Amino acid sequence: MPRTVDLSVPRWVRIAVVFFLVGGAFVTGTAALLDIAVEGLGLAESAYVPSLAFAVVAYLAVCAVWFRRATDGDGGSVWSAIPDTQYTGRHAESGGIARKEQEDAIRELRESEE
Template sequence: MPRTVDLSVPRWVHVAFVFLLIGGAFVAGVAALLDLVVEGLGLVESGYLPSLAAAVLLYLAICAVLFTRTRGGDGGSVWSAIPDSQYTGRHAESGGIARKEQEDAIRELQDERE
């Protein structure tokens, strides 16, 4: 019997890599632009460190906003992006019919409760 080794990488590793790759490019670019603006206006002699700190804070704020927006709604379900009218149409074969039946049952229970 042949032995196999699973070399797949967890999703969080991919996310962390992209976070650092895109974040590093964003922070470096914004910090450089802010430094050019600050020095161009003659506000300070060398403003790269404050510009770098501002760029890091801006990137973290953008990531926090994106994180909260993607975590809201239906518990992160992929179905939250699909309109209810497409459950029995385009997405019927990928579980749309079952999803529609589940949501209808939940609505019925909520209506009975009221």
């Protein structure tokens, strides 16, 4: 009997790798550009440390916004994009009939509570 092995990388590992690779490039590049701009304007001799701190805070803010939008529950289901009227039509074979029955049952429960 042949055996199959799943060699796919977990999603959290891919996110962590991208977080560190993109984050490192963003933070380093932003800090260097800010340091060059501050030195070019003659505001300070060496502003790399404050520029680095600013870049880290900016990157963490971007990541926080991304994480909040990624974990938002609004678009978590593919059924969100499909109109109710198409459940028993073109999407019947992919679970549309069961989905319609579930939504009808939930709707009936809500109506009976009112």
